[in-house]
Amino acid sequence: MVTTQDMASRDDVRAGIVAAATELLREKGANAVTTRAVAQAAGVQAPTIYRLFGDKDGLIDAVAEHVMASYVSGKSVATHAATGDPVAxxxxxxxxxVEFGLTNPELYALMAARGSGAPSPATVAGLDVLRRRVRRLAAAGLLRVDEQRALMMIHSAGHGTILALLGTPPEQRDPGLSEAMLDAVLTSILSTTPATPDTTTHTVAVTFATVLPHLPGLTDAERALMAEWLHRSLTHSTS
Structure with missing residues (x-):
């Protein structure tokens, strides 16, 4: 029987391992974060890490979540959700x-080089946030490409921008690269006049797709069929 004390002890050990791995990462870099080194720094046996995290990728995921949570809680980021401006x-x-990636280069490098090839939970969570932002653009009639393409274009451009900047000595980095990349992507995915919703057939279809799941009087099969038609039309018009 697992007691509350046992669970607390397990959480303490887990937190200690994450803290040790985070400290190694910051002080000695990504190459220093090995199972053996983390176990030694945390004062535990290597099998404890595998039991609590599964493998090194699991440990990296836990470190990423810890660092990201600390980063977000320590910042006062103004949001524009209340203004009704999805572009802002x-x-x-x-x-x-981008700032998070540049502030935590070693962690970003570890997340980008995960051995399993599957995205980290932190990456998945970030994509979910981005997906909601893209949906707001589509619902406002501002997209001229389908949501999935817009999502992947923004995600890929952001990831590439961070890697490009991290691969350049700080004193040689182009300070305007990040904004220029975003502007280039927005030019490609937004209607030509974002201040006024685009009423072309393609953009209307993209916008309609955002409300399809909520249309009354349709069965799930009818919604699925209509979604398939819309996807086929959008794919054909952007191919």
Whole structure:
């Protein structure tokens, strides 16, 4: 029988391991974060790490969540959700993401090089936030590409921008690169006049797709069929 004390002890050990791995990462870099080194720094046996985290990727995920939570809680980031401006909200999210990557280069490198090839929980959570922001753009009639393409274009551009900047000596970095990249992506995915919703057939179809799940009087099968038609039309028009 597992007692409350046992659970507390397990949580304490887990937190200690994450703290040790985070300290190694900051002081000695990504190459120093090995299972053996973390176990030694945390004062535990290596099997304890595997039991609590599964593998090194699991440990990296836990470190990423810890660092990201600390980063977010320590910042006062103004959001534009209340202003009703989805483009401004997207810009704020982009800047925060790029700044996090540049502030935590070793962690970002570890997350980008996860052995399993599967995205980390932190990456998945970030994509979910971005997906909601893209949905707001679509619902406002501002997208001229489908939501999934817009999502992946923004995500890929953001990831590439961070890696490009991290691969350049700080004194040689282009301070305007991040904003220029975002502007280039927005030019590609937004209607030509974002201040006024685009009423072209393609953009209307993208916007309609955002309300399809909530249309009354349709069965799930009918919604699925309509979604398939919309996807086919959008894919054909952007191919």
């Amino acid at each position: 909200e997207l810009r704020t999210g982009w800047r925060t993401h």
